[in-house]
Every structure is written in structure tokens, then in C-alpha cells.
Amino acid sequence: MNKFLCFISSFFLLLSISFNCFSDNQLDNFNSKFAKYKSDPKVRSAKAMVVNQNNGKVIYQKNAYSEASIASLTKLMTAMVILDSKIDLKKKIKITKHDIDRLKGTGSRIPIGTLVTGYDLLKISLMSSDNRAASALSRAYPSGKKGFIKAMNIKALKLGMHNSKFADPTGLNKRNKSTARDLVRMVEAAYQYPEIRKITTTSQETFRIGKRKNEIGFVNTNRLVRKGTWDIGLSKTGFTRDAGRCLVMQAVISNEPVIMIFLNSYGTLTRFADAQRVKKWIKKESIMNKISQISAN
Numbered sequence: 001m002n003k004f005l006c007f008i009s010s011f012f013l014l015l016s017i018s019f020n021c022f023s024d025n026q027l028d029n030f031n032s033k034f035a036k037y038k039s040d041p042k043v044r045s046a047k048a049m050v051v052n053q054n055n056g057k058v059i060y061q062k063n064a065y066s067e068a069s070i071a072s073l074t075k076l077m078t079a080m081v082i083l084d085s086k087i088d089l090k091k092k093i094k095i096t097k098h099d100i101d102r103l104k105g106t107g108s109r110i111p112i113g114t115l116v117t118g119y120d121l122l123k124i125s126l127m128s129s130d131n132r133a134a135s136a137l138s139r140a141y142p143s144g145k146k147g148f149i150k151a152m153n154i155k156a157l158k159l160g161m162h163n164s165k166f167a168d169p170t171g172l173n174k175r176n177k178s179t180a181r182d183l184v185r186m187v188e189a190a191y192q193y194p195e196i197r198k199i200t201t202t203s204q205e206t207f208r209i210g211k212r213k214n215e216i217g218f219v220n221t222n223r224l225v226r227k228g229t230w231d232i233g234l235s236k237t238g239f240t241r242d243a244g245r246c247l248v249m250q251a252v253i254s255n256e257p258v259i260m261i262f263l264n265s266y267g268t269l270t271r272f273a274d275a276q277r278v279k280k281w282i283k284k285e286s287i288m289n290k291i292s293q294i295s296a297n
Contacts, residue, residue, distance in 0.1 A: 041060060041277045041278050041280075041281035042277055043060070043062055043262070043274045043277065043278065044265065044267070044270050044273070044274055045062070045262040045263055045264060045265040045270060045271055045274050046062075046063060046068075046244070046263060046264035046265070047062060047063040047064060047066055047068055047179070047180045047261075047262075047263040047264050048060065048061065048062040048063075048064065048180055048260075048261055048262050048263065048274065049061045049062070049064040049180035049181055049183075049184055049259075049260075049261045050258060050259070050260050050261070050278055050282075051184050051258065051259045052256055052257070052258060053188065053191075053250065053256075053257035053258060053259050054256060054257055059258070059282065060278065060281075061180070061181075062180075063180070064179060064180040064181045064261075065163070065179050065180075065181055066179060066180075067163060067177045067178065067179055068177060068178070068179070068243065068244075068263050068264055069174045069175075069176060069177055069240065069242040069243035070171060070176055070177065070178045070183070070238060070243055070246060070263070071171040071172075071176070071238030071239050071240040071242075071243035071246055072129045072131075072170065072171040072221075072236065072237065072238035072239065072240075072246075073171060073178075073183065073186075073236050073237075073238040073246050073248055074134075074166060074168070074169065074170060074171030074176045074238070075125050075126055075129065075134050075169075075170070075171060075236060075238075076126075076186055076187070076190045076196065076200075076236050076248070077152050077155060077156065077166060077186060077190075078125065078134050078137065078138065078152070078169040078170075079122060079125070079126055079190065079193070079195075079196050079199075080155060080189065080190055080193060080196070081141070081148060081151045081152050081155055082118070082122065082137050082138075082140075082141065082148075083122075083193055083195060083196075084151075084155070085141055085142060085151075087118065087140060087141070087142065088118070089117065089118035089119040089122060090117055090118070090119065091117065091118060092115040092116060092117050092118075093115070093116060093117070093118055093121060093136050093137070093139070093140045094113065094114070094115050094136075095110050095111065095112055095113065095114045095115075095116065095132060095136050096112065096113075096136075096139075097112055098135070098139065098145075099112070099132045099135040099136050099139070100112070100132070101131050101132070101135075101170070101172055103172045103173060104172050104240065106131050106172070108130055108131065108132035108133070109130075109209070109216055109218075110124070110130065110132050110133060110209055110210075111209070111210060113210075114209055114210035115210070116133070116136070116207075116209065116210075118137065118140060120207055121133040121134075121136055121137050122137060122195070122199065123199050123202075123205065123207075123218075124207065124218055125137065126196065126199045126200050126236065127199055127200065127202055127204075127205065127218060127219075127220050127221075128218035128219060128220070128221060129221045129236075129237065129238070130218070131170040131171075131172060134169045134170045134171075135169060135170055137169065138169035145169070148169060149166060149167065149168065149169065152166040152169070153165065153166050156182075156186075159185045159186060159189050160182075160185050161178065161182040161185050161186060162182070163177075163178065163179045163181070163182050164177065164178035164179070164182045164186075165177050165178075171238055171240070171243075172240065174240065174242035174243070180261040180263055183248055183261045183263075184259050184261055186248075187234060187248050187249075187250055187259050187261070188259060190234060191233060191234050191250050196234060197233055197234050200220075200222075200225075200234050200235045200236055201220075201225055201232050201233065201234065201235060202220060202225075203219065203220050203225055203226045203228065204217060204218065204219040204220060204226070205217070205218055206218070220235070221237040222235045222236075222237050222247070222249070222272075223269075223272055224249070224272055224275060230251055230279075231251055231252040231253075232249055232250070232251045233250040233251065233252070233257070234248075234249065234250040235247075235248070235249045235250075236248050236249075237271075243263070243264065244263070244264040244265055244266050245264075245265040245266065245267070245268070245270065245271050246262060246263050246264070246265065246271065247260070247261075247262045247265070247271040247272065247274075247275065248260065248261050248262075249275065251275075251279075253279050253282045253283065254282055254283050254286040256282075256286075258282065260275055260278060262274050262275065
């Protein structure tokens with residue numbers, strides 16, 4: 001009888017252990033699938049931050065508090081300062097030799113001596129990232145270019161961008177520095193300007209420059225805007241050797257507004273591929289969160 005009881009006890013003990021092992025394996029399989037979606041989105045840019053615009057929740061970050069040169073991302077600050085000044089953008093501004101890029105030697109299709117409206121210069125500087133256009137806008141500021149740069153830094157402090165510094169309105173100066181975290185604040189602020197949203201999400205536009213008979217076409221430097229497959233609310237790219245390739249965007253992903261910052265990307269298409277990777281990752285996360293909520297209920 002005792003042997004029989006020992007046998008029965010051993011049998012149920014083994015059965016219990018087997019059942020528990022099976023349950024753990026099943027759970028491990030589920031967790032491994034869940035971890036697949038929870039894994040790093042494999043962002044290749046050196047610095048990055050992705051934030052939910054509605055609640056400020058950080059979705060992803062990578063060296064987000066490290067300073068870096070920001071190239072033409074600067075032009076978002078340039079646009080905000082010029083719009084804040086309330087100058088008459090319908091008035092024409094003359095392009096002069098002072099607008100020539102003597103730092104990096106970049107060119108422009110806006111000839112010296114040309115008269116262009118402030119609003120057209122704003123569009124060309126934001127959409128096509130033209131440095132000569134941004135420089136001319138800064139000279140039209142009530143207190144001149146020096147006063148404009150001072151206003152840029154004051155604006156940055158007001159926005160809480162305490163790790164940012166602006167030395168010129170174009171972004172050609174490598175001393176224009178910020179962090180991914182600060183740039184989230186800048187994009188959030190720039191998004192409040194309807195003109196900036198409209199201009200930076202326009203894929204292309206033609207302008208009549210000076211006395212030329214034919215209009216000149218300018219295209220958006222963000223290939224994702226030109227492609228038209230994203231729901232983008234604001235966009236700006238940047239590139240210098242010091243800054244690498246940069247991208248900031250506001251976009252709607254899985255019905256949520258998201259701000260994305262990618263800095264120091266050295267591949268020609270890497271920053272755009274990073275955006276695609278993050279978009280895909282967020283969508284998977286959203287699906288898995290919904291499944292988890294259903295399972296919990």
C-alpha cells in the first residue's frame with residue numbers, strides 16, 4: 001500500500017513538473033515573440049530621439065543629450081524668428097554679396113542682385129534648404145544679422161533649449177549646436193506655425209527669380225515628403241561634414257503624432273531608412289500593445 005502511494009505521489013509530481021515546464025516553454029515562446037517587437041529599432045544615426053507629441057512620452061532615444069552640429073536644421077529656428085518679427089514678407093529683399101557662402105562654398109540658384117519677396121525666400125530656405133535665402137532673411141531683420149542671431153539664441157532659451165547655440169542663420173557654421181532632446185522642443189515649437197508646416201511639407205514649387213523668363217523649380221530635400229506615402233506635418237533636413245546628415249520630422253504613425261530626430265547620420269539614405277525603421281517598429285509595438293490589452297481583458 002505504501003509502495004502504491006509512493007508511486008502515485010511520484011507520478012503526480014512528475015506530471016506537475018512536466019506541466020509546469022510546458023507552461024514555461026509556452027510562456028517563453030510568447031515572450032520571445034513579444035520581445036521581437038519590443039527590440040531596438042536598430043537606428044543607425046549616431047543620435048536620435050522619438051517622442052509622442054500628444055503626451056511627451058519618449059518612445060526611443062539614443063545619445064539624445066549629446067551635443068552635435070545641426071547644419072540646416074537651424075533654418076527652422078531662422079523661420080520662427082523671422083515670422084515672430086512680423087516683418088512684411090511681401091516686400092522684396094535684395095540678394096547681396098553678403099549672402100554668399102564663404103564658409104563651405106555652397107552655391108545657390110538665386111543670383112546676386114536679385115529681388116525676391118521675403119515669403120519666397122522663406123519657402124526656398126525651408127523647402128530646398130537654400131543658404132543664400134536664409135542669409136538674406138536674417139539681414140532683413142529689424143536689427144540686422146547680428147540682432148537676428150541674438151534673437152535666435154533668446155528664442156532657444158525661451159523654448160527650454162538650454163544645450164543649444166546658434167552662430168548663424170543657415171547652419172553652415174559648425175558652432176550651431178544642439179541635442180536631439182532640444183530639437184524635439186524646437187520641432188514642437190515650429191509645428192505651431194502654420195506657414196512652417198505648409199512650406200516644409202510641400203514637395204516642390206516653382207518660382208520666378210529676377211528677370212528670368214522661365215520659372216525655377218525647387219524641390220523638398222526630404223525624399224519622404226516627395227514620395228507622398230507618409231502623413232508628415234513638418235520636416236527639415238540638414239547636411240554638412242561636421243554635422244553629418246540630419247533629419248527632423250513630425251508625422252502621424254498608428255494614429256499618434258510623433259516627433260522624430262536623427263542626427264549624425266553618414267549614409268546618404270540612412271536617416272530616411274531610420275525613419276522607416278522607427279515607423280515600422282512603432283506600428284508593431286502598437287499592434288502588440290493592443291493584443292496585450294485584449295489578453296488582459
